[in-house]
Amino acid sequence: MGTQKNDILQGTLVLLILKTLQSNGRLHGYAITAHIHRVSADLLRVEEGSLYPALHRMEQQGWLRSEWGITEKNREARFYILTAKGRRELAQEEASWAKLTDGVGRVLRFV
Amino acid sequence: MTWLRRLWNAVRPRRLERDIERELQFHVAERADELRAEGVSADEAVRHARRQLGNFVVQRERLRDVNVSAWVEGLLRNVRLAIRTLLRTPAFSIGVIVTLALGIGANGAVFSAIDAILLRPLPFHDADRLVRLFEIRTASGNTNIAPVRLDDWNRLNSTFEAISGYFTDDVVDTTSDLPQRIRRAVVTPSFFDVLRIAPAHGRRFTQGEHQFGAAPVILLSERLWRSRGADPAAPGSTIRSAGLVVTIVGVMPMFPFADPDVDVWAPMPVNAPFAQSRAGGWFTAIGRLEPGVTLEQAREDLKSVQARLAAQYPDTDRDVAVRIEPLKETVVGGARRSLWLVFGAVSVLLLIACTNIAALLLSRATEREREVSVRFALGASRIAVCGQLLAEAGVLALAGAALGLPVAVAAARAIESLAPDLPRLDEVTIGARSLLYTTAAAGIVALLCGVAPAVRGARRGKNLSRSGSAHIVPRHSLQWLLVGVQVALSVTLAAAAALLLRTSDALSRVEPGFDASRVLTFHVTGRFGEDGGEYGRVVQRINGSLDALVDVPGVSAAATTTMLPGVPAGQQQEFRLLEGRADSEPRLVAESRVVSPSYFATMGIPLLSGELCARPGDAQGVTEVMVNRSFADRYFPGRSVVGLHLAANTPDRITGIVGDARELGPDREPIPTVYSCFSAPNPVPWFLVRTTGDPLAAAAAIRVRLKQLEPFRPVYDIAPLERRIADAYAQGYMRTVLLTLFAVTALALVSAGVYGTLSYAVSLRRREVALHLALGALRHAVVQRLIGDALRVVGVGCACGLLLALLFARSLSAMLYGVSPSDPATLTGVIALVVVIAATAALIPAARAAFVQPMRVLRED
Numbered sequence: 018m019g020t021q022k023n024d025i026l027q028g029t030l031v032l033l034i035l036k037t038l039q040s041n042g043r044l045h046g047y048a049i050t051a052h053i054h055r056v057s058a059d060l061l062r063v064e065e066g067s068l069y070p071a072l073h074r075m076e077q078q079g080w081l082r083s084e085w086g087i088t089e090k091n092r093e094a095r096f097y098i099l100t101a102k103g104r105r106e107l108a109q110e111e112a113s114w115a116k117l118t119d120g121v122g123r124v125l126r127f128v
Numbered sequence: 129m130t131w132l133r134r135l136w137n138a139v140r141p142r143r144l145e146r147d148i149e150r151e152l153q154f155h156v157a158e159r160a161d162e163l164r165a166e167g168v169s170a171d172e173a174v175r176h177a178r179r180q181l182g183n184f185v186v187q188r189e190r191l192r193d194v195n196v197s198a199w200v201e202g203l204l205r206n207v208r209l210a211i212r213t214l215l216r217t218p219a220f221s222i223g224v225i226v227t228l229a230l231g232i233g234a235n236g237a238v239f240s241a242i243d244a245i246l247l248r249p250l251p252f253h254d255a256d257r258l259v260r261l262f263e264i265r266t267a268s269g270n271t272n273i274a275p276v277r278l279d280d281w282n283r284l285n286s287t288f289e290a291i292s293g294y295f296t297d298d299v300v301d302t303t304s305d306l307p308q309r310i311r312r313a314v315v316t317p318s319f320f321d322v323l324r325i326a327p328a329h330g331r332r333f334t335q336g337e338h339q340f341g342a343a344p345v346i347l348l349s350e351r352l353w354r355s356r357g358a359d360p361a362a363p364g365s366t367i368r369s370a371g372l373v374v375t376i377v378g379v380m381p382m383f384p385f386a387d388p389d390v391d392v393w394a395p396m397p398v399n400a401p402f403a404q405s406r407a408g409g410w411f412t413a414i415g416r417l418e419p420g421v422t423l424e425q426a427r428e429d430l431k432s433v434q435a436r437l438a439a440q441y442p443d444t445d446r447d448v449a450v451r452i453e454p455l456k457e458t459v460v461g462g463a464r465r466s467l468w469l470v471f472g473a474v475s476v477l478l479l480i481a482c483t484n485i486a487a488l489l490l491s492r493a494t495e496r497e498r499e500v501s502v503r504f505a506l507g508a509s510r511i512a513v514c515g516q517l518l519a520e521a522g523v524l525a526l527a528g529a530a531l532g533l534p535v536a537v538a539a540a541r542a543i544e545s546l547a548p549d550l551p552r553l554d555e556v557t558i559g560a561r562s563l564l565y566t567t568a569a570a571g572i573v574a575l576l577c578g579v580a581p582a583v584r585g586a587r588r589g590k591n592l593s594r595s596g597s598a599h600i601v602p603r604h605s606l607q608w609l610l611v612g613v614q615v616a617l618s619v620t621l622a623a624a625a626a627l628l629l630r631t632s633d634a635l636s637r638v639e640p641g642f643d644a645s646r647v648l649t650f651h652v653t654g655r656f657g658e659d660g661g662e663y664g665r666v667v668q669r670i671n672g673s674l675d676a677l678v679d680v681p682g683v684s685a686a687a688t689t690t691m692l693p694g695v696p697a698g699q700q701q702e703f704r705l706l707e708g709r710a711d712s713e714p715r716l717v718a719e720s721r722v723v724s725p726s727y728f729a730t731m732g733i734p735l736l737s738g739e740l741c742a743r744p745g746d747a748q749g750v751t752e753v754m755v756n757r758s759f760a761d762r763y764f765p766g767r768s769v770v771g772l773h774l775a776a777n778t779p780d781r782i783t784g785i786v787g788d789a790r791e792l793g794p795d796r797e798p799i800p801t802v803y804s805c806f807s808a809p810n811p812v813p814w815f816l817v818r819t820t821g822d823p824l825a826a827a828a829a830i831r832v833r834l835k836q837l838e839p840f841r842p843v844y845d846i847a848p849l850e851r852r853i854a855d856a857y858a859q860g861y862m863r864t865v866l867l868t869l870f871a872v873t874a875l876a877l878v879s880a881g882v883y884g885t886l887s888y889a890v891s892l893r894r895r896e897v898a899l900h901l902a903l904g905a906l907r908h909a910v911v912q913r914l915i916g917d918a919l920r921v922v923g924v925g926c927a928c929g930l931l932l933a934l935l936f937a938r939s940l941s942a943m944l945y946g947v948s949p950s951d952p953a954t955l956t957g958v959i960a961l962v963v964v965i966a967a968t969a970a971l972i973p974a975a976r977a978a979f980v981q982p983m984r985v986l987r988e989d
Binding site: 045046047065066069070073074077090092093094095 | 133134147150151152154155157158159161180181182187190191194195
């Protein structure tokens with residue numbers, strides 16, 4: 018089980034979802050958590066309770082669109098796809114994330 | 129469009145809920161699979177997977193909230209609840225909805241009329257730049273303009289794009305065997321430019337066609353064109369009129385014109401010899417201002433133009449002034465007061481209805497205190513409870529407005545038939561703007577009806593939920609305040625209606641000085657220049673007709689006149705006394721009417737002294753005049769006027785004095801009047817024929833006789849004189865009928881309000897009253913006290929209503945006759961009526977309360 022430290026920082030969930038969808042194309046909610054978990058080498062764990070509200074909110078913002086489809090296991094699932102607007106949002110969020118980490122890094126390095 | 133989806137999700141939540149469930153179930157299934165793969169048992173895996181999503185139910189709700197517009201959902205819930213609640217008391221709901229439908233519908237209809245007639249611009253391009261121009265001469269009442277002067281104004285002004293003139297007359301179309309009268313408007317070259325209209329088919333007049341002696345051409349009106357089969361080949365074809373072949377060059381589309389009966393348009397020959405005099409005018413002038421020019425600038429401009437003309441032509445132009453009014457004002461100005469009055473009255477009525485309904489809702493809210501307090505106890509916010517109570521008013525108002533639309537359509541038609549003389553009536557439609565207005569009215573109504581009950585209900589319910597007792601006697605002063613408002617408003621409305629009723633009563637009692645009953649009026653076609661242009665022939669024809677008419681069976685007298693008696697249209701002018709008159713004496717300004725000598729006998733106007741004027745010879749104009757008693761009394765007190773000579777154009781001898789007649793309408797006092805004796809002041813005078821029986825019954829015989837005499841002259845515009853006078857006063861009739869109707873409705877609402885409120889108050893005080901009775905109070909004393917309670921409120925309402933009535937009296941005074949706007953008898957009568965109605969309405973609940981079995985009531989609960 019994930020501990021407090023592994024939980025995703027508030028506000029970065031959106032960035033991670035956008036990035037995940039950009040690199041994978043069409044994914045359902047469970048696959049998104051699995052991807053983040055795997056790619057971050059188990060360092061990050063999506064809090065499942067906030068995943069779906071975030072996805073739905075992002076869909077309403079127009080960053081994602083969703084469609085129903087069938088998984089390999091022959092289950093019905095809702096798949097999310099990045100929209101053009103979502104791509105622009107991702108670019109922006111990546112830039113501001115870079116600035117944030119850069120800034121935080123400089124502060125930490127300052128002796 | 130996400131808000132749209134959220135809105136849709138609020139209205140149809142089923143699908144959304146299913147999707148959320150499916151998505152979450154899928155997630156749980158996947159997670160459980162993974163856990164099972166790690167060796168967890170199947171049951172444990174599912175439980176664990178669900179737990180990881182947090183509380184599964186809460187998760188579902190959270191997702192739902194993300195996808196649903198919360199306030200829409202709340203609104204829908206309130207509306208559904210309100211409809212269910214209202215359906216439980218159908219009689220109450222239907223009563224309220226019908227009241228509101230009538231109120232909102234009538235209001236919407238009057239608004240539509242005001243919108244179409246007063247608010248909307250005339251249907252011309254940039255219509256606010258259109259003005260009418262009048263020529264004002266101190267010496268005569270003629271406001272028409274001489275063609276050459278119009279031309280000068282056009283040339284010399286700097287504020288108009290163009291000024292155009294026109295006049296209308298009748299011509300006879302003799303193309304087929306049956307001669308047909310057609311109404312013609314003769315227009316100057318810029319006419320269609322000024323109005324910015326173009327022919328629907330064919331072409332306009334060329335400059336050449338506006339020259340004297342050009343081949344005659346006309347444009348058909350669309351109405352005439354359609355009535356003749358809408359022949360697409362009409363442009364280019366010809367008709368025959370006055371011995372000429374006239375070419376049709378096109379068809380004019382429908383547009384509102386001062387004379388709606390115009391059938392054809394013809395070009396005015398600008399250089400015609402008969403149009404070169406500066407003395408007489410016959411053009412009605414319409415001008416288009418340059419963009420950005422104000423009315424004031426235009427007035428100043430033409431004033432200086434006319435000053436230059438006065439210097440150039442002192443004989444004819446010295447006494448001429450120019451008046452300029454917005455075209456719209458000249459069209460609709462006369463209807464403004466009536467329409468706003470009716471709109472005010474109908475709005476007051478709606479306000480009374482709202483107040484009434486608010487009081488009813490208040491009573492309901494009290495009855496539902498327990499329900500509301502339970503909602504509070506379960507944690508509802510005050511806003512939520514208010515919203516629910518307000519939703520009821522909203523549902524009622526919307527239903528009322530929806531039902532009000534057909535009412536509005538019917539009411540608009542009723543207004544149309546009540547006052548056919550209103551301008552622009554054909555433009556009144558219940559359209560998008562009316563719909564918008566009605567919706568807005570419904571919103572305002574909902575607030576007026578709903579806010580007080582909602583706030584009060586929520587507050588009281590909250591108190592109740594704290595104290596837990598249902599035995600607090602609630603105050604009901606707010607209900608009585610609303611009753612007071614209703615009384616005050618209906619006193620105001622009833623006072624206005626009563627004053628208008630007194631006015632029409634006074635008008636019906638007026639001795640007009642002439643007898644309008646059994647008089648038939650009509651025109652016979654004719655025009656200047658008929659029969660080769662010698663005017664003596666016109667005089668001969670008209671005199672011949674008058675002589676022949678007297679011999680028709682059922683006809684006792686016949687006359688001609690320029691203006692109908694009793695219809696408000698007159699012409700005042702100044703006369704000169706040939707015998708000389710001192711400058712210190714008042715100037716001889718008098719109403720000038722031209723009538724045949726037989727006019728006085730026909731209209732029953734008595735000859736007081738002197739003798740009747742003689743008919744001038746066919747080749748002569750006016751030679752003799754008659755004056756009325758007011759003229760003799762005001763200008764020649766104690767002196768004889770018979771034998772003196774008055775001069776307007778030619779010196780005319782005064783031969784006699786006739787009685788005063790209210791020529792300008794029953795509501796206008798007779799003014800000094802000079803009757804010039806001449807049967808044919810123009811080729812188309814009004815014929816007045818006194819009949820022994822029903823005037824319309826004699827019409828056929830009159831037609832036959834005139835046809836024998838003049839086979840090619842159609843008789844038209846046939847109507848009894850009484851109807852013409854009534855038509856001229858149709859707006860007054862409409863005001864009176866509508867306000868009386870509104871006042872009666874208002875009084876009915878007030879009696880319902882007093883009844884309802886007292887019933888409610890009594891129901892709250894049942895135990896108190898029963899206790900009094902049990903302790904020996906007299907029943908009639910209880911009745912008296914309860915009625916007294918109601919009448920105190922009514923009394924205060926009456927006092928406020930009286931104040932309001934006096935406040936608005938001044939705006940009413942111009943519509944009254946024979947009664948002052950603060951007439952004590954009328955106002956006292958109105959108040960007495962309201963008090964009696966209120967007392968009667970209060971009697972039933974008061975008596976019902978006093979005749980209970982006290983012990984049974986006290987044992988209740």
